[in-house]
Amino acid sequence: MNLQELSTHIAAEFQKHYGRAPRWIVAAPGRVNVIGEHTDYNDGFVLPMAIERYAIMAADISATPGKISIYDAAFKENATIDISAPVTKGSPKWSNYIRGVLCGFQNRGVTIPALDVAFMSTVPLGGGLSSSAALEVCTATLMEAATGEAIDPIEKALLAQKAEHDFAGVPCGIMDQFISALGREGHLLLLDCRTRKTELVPMSDPSVALLVINTNVKHELSGGEYAERRAQCEEAAKNLGVKSLRDVTPDQLEKGKGKLSEVIYRRARHVIGEIERTTHAAEGIRASSWPSVGNLMYASHASLRDDYEVSCQELDDVVEIAEDIGYKGGIYGCRMTGGGFGGCCVALVKTDCVDAITKKIAAEYKTKTGIDAAIFASRPAAGATIIKG
Ligand code: ADP
Numbered sequence: 001m002n003l004q005e006l007s008t009h010i011a012a013e014f015q016k017h018y019g020r021a022p023r024w025i026v027a028a029p030g031r032v033n034v035i036g037e038h039t040d041y042n043d044g045f046v047l048p049m050a051i052e053r054y055a056i057m058a059a060d061i062s063a064t065p066g067k068i069s070i071y072d073a074a075f076k077e078n079a080t081i082d083i084s085a086p087v088t089k090g091s092p093k094w095s096n097y098i099r100g101v102l103c104g105f106q107n108r109g110v111t112i113p114a115l116d117v118a119f120m121s122t123v124p125l126g127g128g129l130s131s132s133a134a135l136e137v138c139t140a141t142l143m144e145a146a147t148g149e150a151i152d153p154i155e156k157a158l159l160a161q162k163a164e165h166d167f168a169g170v171p172c173g174i175m176d177q178f179i180s181a182l183g184r185e186g187h188l189l190l191l192d193c194r195t196r197k198t199e200l201v202p203m204s205d206p207s208v209a210l211l212v213i214n215t216n217v218k219h220e221l222s223g224g225e226y227a228e229r230r231a232q233c234e235e236a237a238k239n240l241g242v243k244s245l246r247d248v249t250p251d252q253l254e255k256g257k258g259k260l261s262e263v264i265y266r267r268a269r270h271v272i273g274e275i276e277r278t279t280h281a282a283e284g285i286r287a288s289s290w291p292s293v294g295n296l297m298y299a300s301h302a303s304l305r306d307d308y309e310v311s312c313q314e315l316d317d318v319v320e321i322a323e324d325i326g327y328k329g330g331i332y333g334c335r336m337t338g339g340g341f342g343g344c345c346v347a348l349v350k351t352d353c354v355d356a357i358t359k360k361i362a363a364e365y366k367t368k369t370g371i372d373a374a375i376f377a378s379r380p381a382a383g384a385t386i387i388k389g
């Protein structure tokens, strides 16, 4: 469903459930990170894109004061949130993403209106495409619509991030909420995780699209791999005498190589190289230099696989299949995206070849792994929007 169809659908769901038409409809997208992996906690750059998959809410003022009723139209489940006092954590689990945002608005001194809400999401849940940020930013956008007061989009993203920290218990960075709140149709968002400065990067050439390939595997690791990588980056920065790896150029890393163990050196080489690849990719996208952007994506994958060691067989399989299809078959580049050890790959492809590539990757991935991949294409979508109201 495109956004217009989705909007019509949620309006009908609202009408069915509450017996009247909604007054407001708002939506916020999920995202895929095109390049810039494991750079965020090193003060580096990330380059996410909003995807044409959204959390969407239809709402109206409720006759019952002090409460927000929420109907999950996909799972046919209801939640009631008490807004007459400071909003707290509660059940069901998914309501916490919403509760956290409501609490954030209360902390800004906003009186939350009593509402009836119907919602659903076309962002796959738990697939690394940030259904959580979409839900948070969608809720924040509903608050803007219902109170008639827009807030600064960066403050809005930070409020949503805080909701995820405090109410979902996930210590995420700023990327997901920033792109969902600040994305613009036909653009990627280059985000400096040190300064929080953002730059919209136009990608208006309709001949290319991003293909998201979900491996449908998630390897649970007991070793605290993520915390270990963070600690290794801190160690590298400390030994090189800088605050973070953002402050180190590839040249400086080579000069300081003697101060690092072999593993720490490779971890640092990934981060420092990836930060450089990310800014170069943004330049390449601006110039519509698709083959060079694609090569940066392949290089990013190799670095995550070999130096950072956060890939897995299935992600490597997808990238290998993409490399075999190659430029002639319409693929410029492909890489794992997200934290690693499963989840999704992202490929830069020719729009004309999307259907053929999708079929080919699905078939070959199934042959190699026995698993069905979930694959969809997206052009850079808009960030959070008030569709009605
Ligand atoms: P991701 O953000 O990559 O999808 P997370 O684990 O951060 O993965 O968030 C997934 C969780 O968000 C789900 O387990 C669920 O609790 C919640 N969630 C997000 N959107 C919805 C929705 N439309 N319906 C129910 N739960 C949702």
Ligand code: MG
Residues within 6 Å of the ligand: 130, 131, 132, 133
């Ligand atoms: Mg999430």
